[in-house]
Amino acid sequence: MSEPILVTGGTGVLGREVARCLLAPGREVRILSRRAKPVGTPYAWHTGDLRTADGLDAAVAGAGVIVHCATTLGAKDAATTRTLVEAARRAGAPHLVYISIVGVDRIPLPYYRAKLAAEEAVIASGLPWTVLRATQFHDLLFRGLEVQRRLPVVFHPAGFRFQPVDSREVAQRLAGLALGDPAGRAPDLGGPEVRDVTDLARLYLRARNRRRPLVPVPIPGAVGRGYRAGHHLTSNATGHRTFEQFLADRT
Template identity: 45%
Template sequence: MKVLVTGATGRLGRVVVPRLREDGHTVRATSRRPRTDPGVEWVAADLATGDGLADAVDGVDGILHLASAPNRGTHEVDVLGTRRLVVAAGQAGVRHLVYVSIVGVDRVPIPYYRHKLAAEQVVAAGPVPWSVLRATQFPEFLDDLLRMSSRFGPTIGDRAILAQPVDPAEVAARLVARLAAGPLRGIEEYGGPEVLRFDEAVRAWRAARHSRRPLLPVRLPGRLGRTLRDGGLVTTALPKGTRTWADYLADTYGGTTRR
């Protein structure tokens, strides 16, 4: 197929594009600024304004929609931008659009997740045959969170919050397989191989980094805390990924044997 990838320069996009090429697909990728890359057709397009979207979707068979703006302009990019993309794709006759979302967007009460859920609904209501893949959090996200939580010495967090890190390369493989399988017209969830409590993740992270910083437990209050402790970010869906949090730590920090 000829496949358009939005968000191709992001953490997931950087592993999706080579995976598509390995599987024999022709790749067109969007960027807000012109780029050149042998083997990939780059087109300038902006979800926030709609500029370039008609050209981006012209002649493609499928779309992997990975673009997102979690920090600012989220509604404009994730919701309205997704609507612009879906409309353009429908007019171009695109046969399948796969949208990547996050496990828990329908349960965890944070604004970014509400926008992701709204974008899912835009995709489902649109004219293009569709699939949604909700993935659990990447280990890089958990690593960044632990770094931020340790800025003032001890690692601060709710020890009972549950997480299920999944490797981006495994999510990429699942996305490409879902695209090739045809429209699901539904939601599939995909998570990592193990569910970890926050304190378990912290212990392994400290050991890999040879850190003696203690965990300072702080119970997250309210509905958000209850939802995260009750597994709002995890899934029992099968199949699951195979690369563990320990695998990520070994790759990143050399595991517990690094000197």
């Protein structure tokens, strides 16, 4: 029996795929979630909260690896990651694996700043660590378009390109890193194509069989400049599944 692996955020888009990838006979996979244990879950369930640290010590006790996929809206990820690091250190020296985003160091969004500070907390933790940065997930772009489905137009950030990646491919990479030796900063993971946001919106409309005018929204300041300069893109286009293929399954 290998040491247990804890997945924080194991109910989220990425975390639930990571947990699925890690599940194997003889391996305990734990999930930390604020939710109550679902009936019939194959995981060792720990109800807890990274903001208050409730349930955290029990979740990390004896874990050999922690894959940290939990994220809070806003800019709380630095504080919750520090809370996790402290609990992990009290528990021993588990390998801490963290998922981050390409460009967190170059685009000054509050959420990105918090993720960068979270990366720094992982690196300075004294624990064995791995950090993987990925580009935007297909799911994120899809949700950004789907949320506008009742509008007569589709708004999009003017002049942006994206390199969306399949969250299942990110999960596979993350699970592989979790099972390997601590890797430090792993090579970034990006989707197979860089496409103008208008192309992606058109692919979405075609998949949904809708016609809508596309309305560009200028994004001012350093954030807009950072995205227009492509600081969220990577030359490591190691993902395979395209947005079009994702849409074909999703719609």
